[in-house]
Amino acid sequence: MTRLARRQFICLTDNYGVLLKDEVSHTVIAVDVPDAAPYLQELRETGWRLTHILITHHHWDHVQGLSALKQATGAKVIGPALSRDKIQDLDDVVEDGDTLDVGGLRVDALATPGHTLDQISWHFPEGGVAHTGDTLFSLGCGRVFEGDLAMMWASLAKLMRQLPDETVIYCGHEYTLSNARFALAMDPDNAALRQRVQEVERLRSEHLPTLPTTMAREKATNPFLRAADPVFAEKLGMAGAAPAEVFAKLRNAKDTF
Ligand SMILES: [Zn+2]
Structure with missing residues:
Protein backbone atom coordinates (compact mmCIF):
# COMPACT_ATOMS: atom_id res chain seq x y z
CA MET A 1 0.00 0.00 0.00
CA THR A 2 1.76 3.12 -1.16
CA ARG A 3 -1.05 5.63 -1.20
CA LEU A 4 0.47 7.56 1.72
CA ALA A 5 3.95 9.06 1.41
CA ARG A 6 5.43 9.42 4.90
CA ARG A 7 8.07 11.51 6.66
CA GLN A 8 9.13 11.08 10.28
CA PHE A 9 11.60 13.30 12.12
CA ILE A 10 12.69 14.03 15.69
CA CYS A 11 11.25 17.07 17.50
CA LEU A 12 12.51 18.33 20.88
CA THR A 13 14.56 15.41 22.34
CA ASP A 14 12.73 12.15 21.70
CA ASN A 15 9.32 13.17 20.30
CA TYR A 16 8.46 12.36 16.72
CA GLY A 17 6.89 14.57 14.10
CA VAL A 18 5.02 12.73 11.34
CA LEU A 19 3.83 14.00 7.96
CA LEU A 20 1.61 11.93 5.67
CA LYS A 21 0.82 12.86 2.09
CA ASP A 22 -2.08 11.27 0.24
CA GLU A 23 -0.82 10.79 -3.31
CA VAL A 24 -4.42 10.60 -4.57
CA SER A 25 -5.94 13.76 -3.05
CA HIS A 26 -2.68 15.62 -2.22
CA THR A 27 -3.94 16.07 1.33
CA VAL A 28 -0.97 16.53 3.69
CA ILE A 29 -1.49 15.65 7.35
CA ALA A 30 0.70 16.37 10.39
CA VAL A 31 0.13 14.24 13.49
CA ASP A 32 0.95 16.17 16.70
CA VAL A 33 3.22 19.21 16.78
CA PRO A 34 5.87 19.07 19.51
CA ASP A 35 7.72 21.88 17.72
CA ALA A 36 6.79 23.86 14.60
CA ALA A 37 10.30 24.49 13.22
CA PRO A 38 11.17 20.91 12.15
CA TYR A 39 7.75 20.60 10.50
CA LEU A 40 8.27 23.80 8.53
CA GLN A 41 11.69 22.57 7.46
CA GLU A 42 10.30 19.22 6.25
CA LEU A 43 7.53 21.02 4.38
CA ARG A 44 10.11 23.25 2.69
CA GLU A 45 12.27 20.26 1.74
CA THR A 46 9.41 18.18 0.35
CA GLY A 47 7.42 21.01 -1.18
CA TRP A 48 4.32 19.50 0.48
CA ARG A 49 1.49 21.91 1.35
CA LEU A 50 0.10 21.12 4.82
CA THR A 51 -3.71 20.89 4.84
CA HIS A 52 -4.58 19.18 8.16
CA ILE A 53 -3.17 18.70 11.65
CA LEU A 54 -4.41 15.80 13.81
CA ILE A 55 -3.75 15.82 17.57
CA THR A 56 -3.55 12.66 19.71
CA HIS A 57 -3.73 14.22 23.20
CA HIS A 58 -3.31 17.42 25.18
CA HIS A 59 0.21 16.94 26.65
CA TRP A 60 2.42 19.97 25.99
CA ASP A 61 5.04 17.95 24.11
CA HIS A 62 2.41 17.07 21.49
CA VAL A 63 0.82 20.50 20.99
CA GLN A 64 3.53 23.03 21.85
CA GLY A 65 4.15 23.98 18.20
CA LEU A 66 0.52 23.79 17.13
CA SER A 67 -0.33 27.51 17.05
CA ALA A 68 2.81 28.41 15.12
CA LEU A 69 2.35 25.63 12.56
CA LYS A 70 -1.32 26.45 12.08
CA GLN A 71 -0.53 30.12 11.65
CA ALA A 72 2.23 29.44 9.13
CA THR A 73 0.21 27.00 7.00
CA GLY A 74 -3.49 27.67 7.55
CA ALA A 75 -4.01 23.93 8.12
CA LYS A 76 -7.25 22.70 9.70
CA VAL A 77 -6.77 21.26 13.21
CA ILE A 78 -8.72 18.24 14.46
CA GLY A 79 -8.36 16.76 17.95
CA PRO A 80 -10.11 14.99 20.82
CA ALA A 81 -13.49 16.39 21.90
CA LEU A 82 -12.50 15.72 25.52
CA SER A 83 -9.71 18.31 25.20
CA ARG A 84 -11.86 20.99 23.63
CA ASP A 85 -11.00 23.29 26.55
CA LYS A 86 -7.34 22.28 26.88
CA ILE A 87 -6.06 22.56 23.32
CA GLN A 88 -6.23 25.94 21.65
CA ASP A 89 -6.62 26.18 17.89
CA LEU A 90 -8.91 23.16 17.41
CA ASP A 91 -11.21 23.66 14.40
CA ASP A 92 -12.99 20.36 14.74
CA VAL A 93 -13.22 17.60 17.36
CA VAL A 94 -13.78 13.83 17.28
CA GLU A 95 -15.06 11.13 19.55
CA ASP A 96 -14.49 7.39 19.57
CA GLY A 97 -15.55 5.68 16.37
CA ASP A 98 -15.82 8.82 14.26
CA THR A 99 -14.88 8.30 10.63
CA LEU A 100 -13.71 11.45 8.88
CA ASP A 101 -13.20 12.46 5.30
CA VAL A 102 -9.97 14.44 5.59
CA GLY A 103 -9.49 16.13 2.23
CA GLY A 104 -10.62 12.96 0.44
CA LEU A 105 -8.78 10.50 2.70
CA ARG A 106 -10.61 8.30 5.21
CA VAL A 107 -9.42 8.69 8.79
CA ASP A 108 -10.83 6.70 11.72
CA ALA A 109 -10.64 8.06 15.28
CA LEU A 110 -10.15 5.36 17.91
CA ALA A 111 -10.38 6.48 21.53
CA THR A 112 -7.53 4.77 23.42
CA PRO A 113 -7.60 6.34 26.91
CA GLY A 114 -5.30 5.44 29.78
CA HIS A 115 -2.16 7.58 29.37
CA THR A 116 -4.59 10.51 29.20
CA LEU A 117 -8.38 10.42 29.12
CA ASP A 118 -8.57 12.27 25.80
CA GLN A 119 -6.15 10.09 23.82
CA ILE A 120 -7.14 9.39 20.22
CA SER A 121 -5.31 6.93 17.95
CA TRP A 122 -5.61 7.84 14.28
CA HIS A 123 -6.08 5.09 11.69
CA PHE A 124 -5.66 5.66 7.96
CA PRO A 125 -7.11 2.39 6.61
CA GLU A 126 -6.60 3.25 2.94
CA GLY A 127 -2.89 3.77 3.57
CA GLY A 128 -2.38 0.89 6.01
CA VAL A 129 -1.00 3.37 8.58
CA ALA A 130 -1.90 4.30 12.17
CA HIS A 131 -0.57 6.77 14.76
CA THR A 132 -1.03 5.57 18.32
CA GLY A 133 0.17 8.70 20.17
CA ASP A 134 1.43 7.82 23.65
CA THR A 135 -0.74 4.68 23.93
CA LEU A 136 1.25 2.01 22.07
CA PHE A 137 5.03 2.36 21.67
CA SER A 138 7.40 -0.09 20.07
CA LEU A 139 8.12 -2.74 22.73
CA GLY A 140 6.20 -0.66 25.26
CA CYS A 141 3.18 1.45 26.09
CA GLY A 142 2.54 4.83 27.67
CA ARG A 143 2.53 5.44 31.40
CA VAL A 144 -0.93 5.54 32.90
CA PHE A 145 -1.43 9.11 34.12
CA GLU A 146 -5.11 10.00 33.87
CA GLY A 147 -6.89 6.71 33.36
CA ASP A 148 -6.40 3.41 35.16
CA LEU A 149 -4.70 0.15 34.30
CA ALA A 150 -7.91 -1.58 33.19
CA MET A 151 -8.64 1.32 30.84
CA MET A 152 -5.15 1.20 29.33
CA TRP A 153 -5.41 -2.55 28.79
CA ALA A 154 -8.79 -2.12 27.09
CA SER A 155 -7.22 0.46 24.78
CA LEU A 156 -4.32 -1.79 23.80
CA ALA A 157 -6.67 -4.73 23.27
CA LYS A 158 -8.81 -2.51 21.06
CA LEU A 159 -5.81 -1.55 18.90
CA MET A 160 -4.94 -5.25 18.54
CA ARG A 161 -8.52 -5.98 17.44
CA GLN A 162 -9.01 -3.03 15.11
CA LEU A 163 -5.64 -2.51 13.40
CA PRO A 164 -4.79 -5.19 10.83
CA ASP A 165 -1.48 -6.99 11.47
CA GLU A 166 0.24 -5.33 8.52
CA THR A 167 -0.61 -1.80 9.76
CA VAL A 168 2.44 0.48 9.85
CA ILE A 169 2.44 2.11 13.28
CA TYR A 170 3.84 5.50 14.25
CA CYS A 171 3.83 6.80 17.81
CA GLY A 172 4.83 9.80 19.89
CA HIS A 173 8.31 8.87 21.15
CA GLU A 174 11.59 7.10 20.44
CA TYR A 175 11.61 5.02 23.63
ZN1 LIG B 1 1.74 12.15 26.59
Missing part, protein backbone atom coordinates in the same frame (compact mmCIF):
# COMPACT_ATOMS: atom_id res chain seq x y z
CA THR A 176 12.28 1.64 22.03
CA LEU A 177 15.79 0.97 23.38
CA SER A 178 14.85 1.50 27.02
CA ASN A 179 11.61 -0.45 26.43
CA ALA A 180 13.71 -3.28 24.98
CA ARG A 181 15.61 -3.82 28.25
CA PHE A 182 12.40 -4.33 30.20
CA ALA A 183 10.88 -6.50 27.45
CA LEU A 184 13.92 -8.82 27.45
CA ALA A 185 13.86 -9.10 31.24
CA MET A 186 10.21 -10.22 31.13
CA ASP A 187 10.40 -12.41 28.02
CA PRO A 188 14.02 -13.59 27.66
CA ASP A 189 13.41 -16.71 25.55
CA ASN A 190 11.25 -15.00 22.90
CA ALA A 191 13.30 -15.42 19.71
CA ALA A 192 11.41 -12.71 17.80
CA LEU A 193 12.03 -10.27 20.65
CA ARG A 194 15.75 -11.08 20.82
CA GLN A 195 16.06 -10.48 17.11
CA ARG A 196 14.16 -7.19 17.37
CA VAL A 197 16.35 -6.02 20.27
CA GLN A 198 19.48 -6.66 18.21
CA GLU A 199 17.99 -4.60 15.40
CA VAL A 200 17.01 -1.80 17.81
CA GLU A 201 20.52 -1.69 19.30
CA ARG A 202 22.07 -1.47 15.84
CA LEU A 203 19.66 1.26 14.69
CA ARG A 204 20.18 3.37 17.81
CA SER A 205 23.97 3.00 17.67
CA GLU A 206 23.71 4.54 14.20
CA HIS A 207 21.27 7.23 15.47
CA LEU A 208 18.54 5.84 13.24
CA PRO A 209 14.82 5.62 14.20
CA THR A 210 13.29 2.33 15.36
CA LEU A 211 9.85 3.54 14.25
CA PRO A 212 7.56 2.96 12.49
CA THR A 213 6.79 -0.57 13.59
CA THR A 214 3.92 -2.90 12.62
CA MET A 215 1.06 -4.41 14.58
CA ALA A 216 2.28 -7.94 13.73
CA ARG A 217 5.74 -7.19 15.11
CA GLU A 218 4.37 -5.63 18.30
CA LYS A 219 2.02 -8.58 18.89
CA ALA A 220 5.04 -10.90 18.67
CA THR A 221 7.49 -8.85 20.76
CA ASN A 222 5.79 -6.19 22.92
CA PRO A 223 5.31 -7.63 26.44
CA PHE A 224 2.29 -5.40 27.08
CA LEU A 225 0.46 -6.87 24.08
CA ARG A 226 1.64 -10.38 24.94
CA ALA A 227 -0.30 -10.08 28.21
CA ALA A 228 -3.13 -11.69 26.21
CA ASP A 229 -1.07 -14.86 25.57
CA PRO A 230 -1.76 -17.60 28.18
CA VAL A 231 1.70 -19.12 27.60
CA PHE A 232 3.37 -15.79 28.42
CA ALA A 233 1.15 -15.40 31.52
CA GLU A 234 2.26 -18.82 32.69
CA LYS A 235 5.94 -17.87 32.27
CA LEU A 236 5.30 -14.82 34.47
CA GLY A 237 3.89 -17.12 37.15
CA MET A 238 0.32 -15.98 36.41
CA ALA A 239 -1.21 -19.08 34.85
CA GLY A 240 -4.93 -18.63 34.31
CA ALA A 241 -4.89 -14.88 35.09
CA ALA A 242 -6.99 -12.53 32.98
CA PRO A 243 -5.01 -10.52 30.38
CA ALA A 244 -5.91 -7.29 32.20
CA GLU A 245 -4.29 -8.62 35.39
CA VAL A 246 -1.16 -9.69 33.54
CA PHE A 247 -0.99 -6.27 31.91
CA ALA A 248 -1.40 -4.50 35.27
CA LYS A 249 1.45 -6.50 36.78
CA LEU A 250 3.73 -5.71 33.82
CA ARG A 251 2.87 -1.99 33.79
CA ASN A 252 3.54 -1.68 37.53
CA ALA A 253 6.81 -3.63 37.16
CA LYS A 254 7.94 -1.32 34.33
CA ASP A 255 7.31 1.78 36.44
CA THR A 256 9.95 0.65 38.96
CA PHE A 257 12.28 -1.21 36.54
Whole structure:
Protein backbone atom coordinates (compact mmCIF):
# COMPACT_ATOMS: atom_id res chain seq x y z
CA MET A 1 0.00 0.00 0.00
CA THR A 2 1.76 3.12 -1.16
CA ARG A 3 -1.05 5.63 -1.20
CA LEU A 4 0.47 7.56 1.72
CA ALA A 5 3.95 9.06 1.41
CA ARG A 6 5.43 9.42 4.90
CA ARG A 7 8.07 11.51 6.66
CA GLN A 8 9.13 11.08 10.28
CA PHE A 9 11.60 13.30 12.12
CA ILE A 10 12.69 14.03 15.69
CA CYS A 11 11.25 17.07 17.50
CA LEU A 12 12.51 18.33 20.88
CA THR A 13 14.56 15.41 22.34
CA ASP A 14 12.73 12.15 21.70
CA ASN A 15 9.32 13.17 20.30
CA TYR A 16 8.46 12.36 16.72
CA GLY A 17 6.89 14.57 14.10
CA VAL A 18 5.02 12.73 11.34
CA LEU A 19 3.83 14.00 7.96
CA LEU A 20 1.61 11.93 5.67
CA LYS A 21 0.82 12.86 2.09
CA ASP A 22 -2.08 11.27 0.24
CA GLU A 23 -0.82 10.79 -3.31
CA VAL A 24 -4.42 10.60 -4.57
CA SER A 25 -5.94 13.76 -3.05
CA HIS A 26 -2.68 15.62 -2.22
CA THR A 27 -3.94 16.07 1.33
CA VAL A 28 -0.97 16.53 3.69
CA ILE A 29 -1.49 15.65 7.35
CA ALA A 30 0.70 16.37 10.39
CA VAL A 31 0.13 14.24 13.49
CA ASP A 32 0.95 16.17 16.70
CA VAL A 33 3.22 19.21 16.78
CA PRO A 34 5.87 19.07 19.51
CA ASP A 35 7.72 21.88 17.72
CA ALA A 36 6.79 23.86 14.60
CA ALA A 37 10.30 24.49 13.22
CA PRO A 38 11.17 20.91 12.15
CA TYR A 39 7.75 20.60 10.50
CA LEU A 40 8.27 23.80 8.53
CA GLN A 41 11.69 22.57 7.46
CA GLU A 42 10.30 19.22 6.25
CA LEU A 43 7.53 21.02 4.38
CA ARG A 44 10.11 23.25 2.69
CA GLU A 45 12.27 20.26 1.74
CA THR A 46 9.41 18.18 0.35
CA GLY A 47 7.42 21.01 -1.18
CA TRP A 48 4.32 19.50 0.48
CA ARG A 49 1.49 21.91 1.35
CA LEU A 50 0.10 21.12 4.82
CA THR A 51 -3.71 20.89 4.84
CA HIS A 52 -4.58 19.18 8.16
CA ILE A 53 -3.17 18.70 11.65
CA LEU A 54 -4.41 15.80 13.81
CA ILE A 55 -3.75 15.82 17.57
CA THR A 56 -3.55 12.66 19.71
CA HIS A 57 -3.73 14.22 23.20
CA HIS A 58 -3.31 17.42 25.18
CA HIS A 59 0.21 16.94 26.65
CA TRP A 60 2.42 19.97 25.99
CA ASP A 61 5.04 17.95 24.11
CA HIS A 62 2.41 17.07 21.49
CA VAL A 63 0.82 20.50 20.99
CA GLN A 64 3.53 23.03 21.85
CA GLY A 65 4.15 23.98 18.20
CA LEU A 66 0.52 23.79 17.13
CA SER A 67 -0.33 27.51 17.05
CA ALA A 68 2.81 28.41 15.12
CA LEU A 69 2.35 25.63 12.56
CA LYS A 70 -1.32 26.45 12.08
CA GLN A 71 -0.53 30.12 11.65
CA ALA A 72 2.23 29.44 9.13
CA THR A 73 0.21 27.00 7.00
CA GLY A 74 -3.49 27.67 7.55
CA ALA A 75 -4.01 23.93 8.12
CA LYS A 76 -7.25 22.70 9.70
CA VAL A 77 -6.77 21.26 13.21
CA ILE A 78 -8.72 18.24 14.46
CA GLY A 79 -8.36 16.76 17.95
CA PRO A 80 -10.11 14.99 20.82
CA ALA A 81 -13.49 16.39 21.90
CA LEU A 82 -12.50 15.72 25.52
CA SER A 83 -9.71 18.31 25.20
CA ARG A 84 -11.86 20.99 23.63
CA ASP A 85 -11.00 23.29 26.55
CA LYS A 86 -7.34 22.28 26.88
CA ILE A 87 -6.06 22.56 23.32
CA GLN A 88 -6.23 25.94 21.65
CA ASP A 89 -6.62 26.18 17.89
CA LEU A 90 -8.91 23.16 17.41
CA ASP A 91 -11.21 23.66 14.40
CA ASP A 92 -12.99 20.36 14.74
CA VAL A 93 -13.22 17.60 17.36
CA VAL A 94 -13.78 13.83 17.28
CA GLU A 95 -15.06 11.13 19.55
CA ASP A 96 -14.49 7.39 19.57
CA GLY A 97 -15.55 5.68 16.37
CA ASP A 98 -15.82 8.82 14.26
CA THR A 99 -14.88 8.30 10.63
CA LEU A 100 -13.71 11.45 8.88
CA ASP A 101 -13.20 12.46 5.30
CA VAL A 102 -9.97 14.44 5.59
CA GLY A 103 -9.49 16.13 2.23
CA GLY A 104 -10.62 12.96 0.44
CA LEU A 105 -8.78 10.50 2.70
CA ARG A 106 -10.61 8.30 5.21
CA VAL A 107 -9.42 8.69 8.79
CA ASP A 108 -10.83 6.70 11.72
CA ALA A 109 -10.64 8.06 15.28
CA LEU A 110 -10.15 5.36 17.91
CA ALA A 111 -10.38 6.48 21.53
CA THR A 112 -7.53 4.77 23.42
CA PRO A 113 -7.60 6.34 26.91
CA GLY A 114 -5.30 5.44 29.78
CA HIS A 115 -2.16 7.58 29.37
CA THR A 116 -4.59 10.51 29.20
CA LEU A 117 -8.38 10.42 29.12
CA ASP A 118 -8.57 12.27 25.80
CA GLN A 119 -6.15 10.09 23.82
CA ILE A 120 -7.14 9.39 20.22
CA SER A 121 -5.31 6.93 17.95
CA TRP A 122 -5.61 7.84 14.28
CA HIS A 123 -6.08 5.09 11.69
CA PHE A 124 -5.66 5.66 7.96
CA PRO A 125 -7.11 2.39 6.61
CA GLU A 126 -6.60 3.25 2.94
CA GLY A 127 -2.89 3.77 3.57
CA GLY A 128 -2.38 0.89 6.01
CA VAL A 129 -1.00 3.37 8.58
CA ALA A 130 -1.90 4.30 12.17
CA HIS A 131 -0.57 6.77 14.76
CA THR A 132 -1.03 5.57 18.32
CA GLY A 133 0.17 8.70 20.17
CA ASP A 134 1.43 7.82 23.65
CA THR A 135 -0.74 4.68 23.93
CA LEU A 136 1.25 2.01 22.07
CA PHE A 137 5.03 2.36 21.67
CA SER A 138 7.40 -0.09 20.07
CA LEU A 139 8.12 -2.74 22.73
CA GLY A 140 6.20 -0.66 25.26
CA CYS A 141 3.18 1.45 26.09
CA GLY A 142 2.54 4.83 27.67
CA ARG A 143 2.53 5.44 31.40
CA VAL A 144 -0.93 5.54 32.90
CA PHE A 145 -1.43 9.11 34.12
CA GLU A 146 -5.11 10.00 33.87
CA GLY A 147 -6.89 6.71 33.36
CA ASP A 148 -6.40 3.41 35.16
CA LEU A 149 -4.70 0.15 34.30
CA ALA A 150 -7.91 -1.58 33.19
CA MET A 151 -8.64 1.32 30.84
CA MET A 152 -5.15 1.20 29.33
CA TRP A 153 -5.41 -2.55 28.79
CA ALA A 154 -8.79 -2.12 27.09
CA SER A 155 -7.22 0.46 24.78
CA LEU A 156 -4.32 -1.79 23.80
CA ALA A 157 -6.67 -4.73 23.27
CA LYS A 158 -8.81 -2.51 21.06
CA LEU A 159 -5.81 -1.55 18.90
CA MET A 160 -4.94 -5.25 18.54
CA ARG A 161 -8.52 -5.98 17.44
CA GLN A 162 -9.01 -3.03 15.11
CA LEU A 163 -5.64 -2.51 13.40
CA PRO A 164 -4.79 -5.19 10.83
CA ASP A 165 -1.48 -6.99 11.47
CA GLU A 166 0.24 -5.33 8.52
CA THR A 167 -0.61 -1.80 9.76
CA VAL A 168 2.44 0.48 9.85
CA ILE A 169 2.44 2.11 13.28
CA TYR A 170 3.84 5.50 14.25
CA CYS A 171 3.83 6.80 17.81
CA GLY A 172 4.83 9.80 19.89
CA HIS A 173 8.31 8.87 21.15
CA GLU A 174 11.59 7.10 20.44
CA TYR A 175 11.61 5.02 23.63
CA THR A 176 12.28 1.64 22.03
CA LEU A 177 15.79 0.97 23.38
CA SER A 178 14.85 1.50 27.02
CA ASN A 179 11.61 -0.45 26.43
CA ALA A 180 13.71 -3.28 24.98
CA ARG A 181 15.61 -3.82 28.25
CA PHE A 182 12.40 -4.33 30.20
CA ALA A 183 10.88 -6.50 27.45
CA LEU A 184 13.92 -8.82 27.45
CA ALA A 185 13.86 -9.10 31.24
CA MET A 186 10.21 -10.22 31.13
CA ASP A 187 10.40 -12.41 28.02
CA PRO A 188 14.02 -13.59 27.66
CA ASP A 189 13.41 -16.71 25.55
CA ASN A 190 11.25 -15.00 22.90
CA ALA A 191 13.30 -15.42 19.71
CA ALA A 192 11.41 -12.71 17.80
CA LEU A 193 12.03 -10.27 20.65
CA ARG A 194 15.75 -11.08 20.82
CA GLN A 195 16.06 -10.48 17.11
CA ARG A 196 14.16 -7.19 17.37
CA VAL A 197 16.35 -6.02 20.27
CA GLN A 198 19.48 -6.66 18.21
CA GLU A 199 17.99 -4.60 15.40
CA VAL A 200 17.01 -1.80 17.81
CA GLU A 201 20.52 -1.69 19.30
CA ARG A 202 22.07 -1.47 15.84
CA LEU A 203 19.66 1.26 14.69
CA ARG A 204 20.18 3.37 17.81
CA SER A 205 23.97 3.00 17.67
CA GLU A 206 23.71 4.54 14.20
CA HIS A 207 21.27 7.23 15.47
CA LEU A 208 18.54 5.84 13.24
CA PRO A 209 14.82 5.62 14.20
CA THR A 210 13.29 2.33 15.36
CA LEU A 211 9.85 3.54 14.25
CA PRO A 212 7.56 2.96 12.49
CA THR A 213 6.79 -0.57 13.59
CA THR A 214 3.92 -2.90 12.62
CA MET A 215 1.06 -4.41 14.58
CA ALA A 216 2.28 -7.94 13.73
CA ARG A 217 5.74 -7.19 15.11
CA GLU A 218 4.37 -5.63 18.30
CA LYS A 219 2.02 -8.58 18.89
CA ALA A 220 5.04 -10.90 18.67
CA THR A 221 7.49 -8.85 20.76
CA ASN A 222 5.79 -6.19 22.92
CA PRO A 223 5.31 -7.63 26.44
CA PHE A 224 2.29 -5.40 27.08
CA LEU A 225 0.46 -6.87 24.08
CA ARG A 226 1.64 -10.38 24.94
CA ALA A 227 -0.30 -10.08 28.21
CA ALA A 228 -3.13 -11.69 26.21
CA ASP A 229 -1.07 -14.86 25.57
CA PRO A 230 -1.76 -17.60 28.18
CA VAL A 231 1.70 -19.12 27.60
CA PHE A 232 3.37 -15.79 28.42
CA ALA A 233 1.15 -15.40 31.52
CA GLU A 234 2.26 -18.82 32.69
CA LYS A 235 5.94 -17.87 32.27
CA LEU A 236 5.30 -14.82 34.47
CA GLY A 237 3.89 -17.12 37.15
CA MET A 238 0.32 -15.98 36.41
CA ALA A 239 -1.21 -19.08 34.85
CA GLY A 240 -4.93 -18.63 34.31
CA ALA A 241 -4.89 -14.88 35.09
CA ALA A 242 -6.99 -12.53 32.98
CA PRO A 243 -5.01 -10.52 30.38
CA ALA A 244 -5.91 -7.29 32.20
CA GLU A 245 -4.29 -8.62 35.39
CA VAL A 246 -1.16 -9.69 33.54
CA PHE A 247 -0.99 -6.27 31.91
CA ALA A 248 -1.40 -4.50 35.27
CA LYS A 249 1.45 -6.50 36.78
CA LEU A 250 3.73 -5.71 33.82
CA ARG A 251 2.87 -1.99 33.79
CA ASN A 252 3.54 -1.68 37.53
CA ALA A 253 6.81 -3.63 37.16
CA LYS A 254 7.94 -1.32 34.33
CA ASP A 255 7.31 1.78 36.44
CA THR A 256 9.95 0.65 38.96
CA PHE A 257 12.28 -1.21 36.54
ZN1 LIG B 1 1.74 12.15 26.59
